[in-house]
Amino acid sequence: MATDPVTPQAPAGPGARREWPLWEVFVRSRSGLDHRHCGSVHAPDARLALQLARDVYTRRQEGVSLWVVRADDIVASDPDAKPELFDPAADKIYRHPTFYVLPPEVDHM
C-alpha cells in the first residue's frame, strides 16, 4: 500500500494511534425496552460515534435512542472467573418461587 501523505500532528504516547477509537453501540428499539448492545463503530469522538452508529445500526427504524460508550471504558468480568462469580447461585434454588410447594387452592399466588 502507498504510504499516507499526511503526517498528523498527534501527541506521542499510547493514545497517539492513528486508528479511530472503538465505541460500543447500544440501541433502545422502542420506548419501554432497555438499551441493548448491538455492535461497535470506530469514531474520533462521541458526536461522530452517535452519527455513525445511527447510519450503521438504525437504517431501518431499529431504534429510538442510542448510547455509545468508549470500548476501553467498559469494565468486564474475567471469563476465567466464571465459576467463582456465577456458580454460587446454582445451589440457591430457594430464591425461586417454584421452590415452594403450596396447596393447589393457593398455588397461583
Add this chain to the structure above:
Amino acid sequence: MYTQAMDLPTPAHEQIAARGPMTLTEREWQAQFDAKLDRGDFIEAKDWMPDAYRRTLVRQISQHAHSEIVGMLPEGNWITRAPSLKRKAILLAKVQDEGGHGLYLYAAAETLGTSRDEMLDALHTGRAKYSSIFNYPTLTWADIGVIGWLVDGAAIMNQVPLCRCSYGPYARAMIRICKEESFHQRQGFESLLVLMRGTQAQRDMVQDAVNRWWWPSLMMFGPPDGESTNGGDSMKWGIKRIGNDALRQKFVDATVEQAKVLGVSLPDPDLRWNEARGHWDFGPIDWDEFKAVVGGHGPCNKERLATRVKAWNDGAWVRDAALAHARKREAREQRAAA
C-alpha cells in the same frame, strides 16, 4: 453479499508456527472448548480458544468483510445511471447496506484481537482475498438486477447457516446481515421482472446478464468439498455447517424455478431434472477460471483493488483531521475543567 474465498487453506508458515505440545492447563482449556462446541454453546470473544480456531475466524470474517466492501464497487458503478429516481434510491440503500455489512463484520473480527487497520492493510496489499465474484464487470443495468437475484441469492444460501456459527460475535453479525440480504435479492428479482415485461431489447439485456453471471454465481460456493482444504476443520469447529456442494445444489434447485417465473434460460445445456436424486443436475464448473480470478487474473481485479486503495489514501486526511480535532477539543475541555 458474500465471499467464497473464506475457505482458503492455512498457509504453510502459519502451520509451522503452530508451536510445540500443549501444557497441561491448555489441554484442560481445549477440553472445555471441545465440550462447549459439543453442547452447541457459543464461543465468546474473551473465552479461551485454540490458535487455529482464532486464525481461521480472523481470516474468514475479515475476508467476508472485504467482500462486502469491495462488493459496493460493481453496483456503485450504476448509481448515477439508474433508470429512475426509485431505482436510484433502492440501489443507494443496497450499496449502503453492503458498507454496513462490512462494518458489522470488521467489528466482529476485531473482537478476536486484530485491528481494523491491520485487516485493511492486508486487503490493500493483496494478502487478503475477497470474493472472486466482484472481479467481474457490471456492463448493463440488467447486471444490477441479476446481481441482486443470483449473487445475493447465492450469498443468502451461504450465509444463513453462518447465523448458527459457533463464534457468537460472527453469528450475531450474520443474523443482522441475513435480515437485510432478503431485500437485496427481492429488489433484484423485481427489477428484472419489470425489464422482462418491457421491450425485446430489455429482455435480451436480462438474458445476456444472466448468461454472464450464472457460472460465477455457482463458483461463489467454493471448490467441491473434496478439494476444499479447510472445510474439515471449519466443520469440526462449527464455523461451517453445510458443505459447498450441498449449498450449491440447493441454490441451483431454487434458482431453476425462479428462472422459469422470470422467463429466462440458464446457460447450461446439461441442466436437467434428476428424478432419482430429486435435484437438478448441472454441467461442470470451469474451476480454472475460478482459480485465475481468485489468483488475481479476473477482468476487474486490478481496478477493484486500486479503487479501494485510492479511496483509503484519499480519505486519510479526513480521518487524521477528525482525530486531531477530537484531541484538541478534549484537551480544551480538560483545561477548562481544571
